[in-house]
Amino acid sequence: MKIKLICDSMCDIPEEINNKEFVEMIPLTINIDNKEYKDGVDFTKEEFYNILENSHDLPKTSQVTYVDFKDRFEQYTKEGYDVICITGSSKASGTFQSANLAKADVDGNIYIFDSLFLSLGSGQYVIKASHLIEEGNLNAKEIVKELEKMRESVNLLFVPFTLEYLKQSGRLPSVVSFVGNMLSIKPICTMQDGKNKILSKVRGTKQIASKLVDMILEMNNGNLEDKIITIGYGSNEEDFKKLQEEVSKRIKAKKVYITRGGSCICSHTGPEILAISSSY
Structure with missing residues (x-):
């Protein structure tokens, strides 16, 4: 077959x-600075992060x-x-x-x-x-x-390190974004019924990795031995190393995969992001 x-x-x-x-x-298709790119074909993920960081316009996906x-x-x-x-x-x-x-x-x-x-x-x-x-x-x-x-077993948590992209795309009110950026508050997001939802918040970046592991363990009643875990990041490799360390120390899973945020997700969150997911 x-x-x-x-x-x-x-x-x-x-x-x-x-x-x-x-x-x-x-x-x-990603449109940025009036140029169209095929996601993952016309640029690598690293190249896209660089384009994003040097662009003045919010990318649009088709x-x-x-x-x-x-x-x-x-x-x-x-x-x-x-x-x-x-x-x-x-x-x-x-x-x-x-x-x-x-x-x-x-x-x-x-x-x-x-x-x-x-x-x-x-x-x-x-x-x-x-x-x-x-x-x-x-x-x-x-x-x-x-x-x-x-379906019931799939969980996703992700943290954008800036709220500017969510604000520009209209997914976050300007006042919320301004206060969040000023106080360095990072939202911990998930998806429910196909839409983004903020589950929690964390102050600064030092506690993000441990908080993500806390929450994914809680979602799985503390036991991930029969689950597949995927952990991901964008351009922020040093932050990702902290997440890797937390996962290695605290999670025993069936399999742990690593990936990087592609241009579709990072067009809306910015290039700096940490994420973790689990499923059977």
Whole structure:
């Protein structure tokens, strides 16, 4: 049984998953300083962080198009593949809708899955699907059913180190952003029902790593031994080392993956970010 696993670039996944032969990431388009870039194609993540830090304009992201999906679906179904397509939250982008419109115009077995998450949260579903494909015991339809079953187990926490990007995008009131930046208050965010939500706050950056580990442990009743953990960051490598140390000291997990925030998430949070996610 041949299965092709497709995701969009709102899903931040570890390199070892992205490099698997049966995995393909379709990029969103990023518009910054009146130039269009294909996410992860026209620049590396490091190059994007540099572009972001030197830009005066807020980047804008454009969904994967109907044509992009249709081309891929036609290619792989003609090659005899069943296709599983995992998208970032339908409540944050029209990419899920584009995928479904393309599916309707292509013959073959195509399964579209709305992760209702972004970044590391969406990535958890791609990781799980890739593991199930490699095990070889389930067909594509059965794998998607397993993804549905794991919804309650997926957790995501992320902390943007500046509130300026959230303010400019209208996701945070200007007064809240001003006070937060002035007092160096960092929001600890998650996603619920496909939308961003602030769960807690932390003063300064020194306590962010320990607070993230505190919270992910609490979400899992203190036991992560049967869970997959992904930890991520943007341009702030030194901050990430602290998170790595906290995870290494305090969390015993089935597997710990590392990834970096892509341009889709960092366009809205800024290049400095820390994140942690968990799932079965």
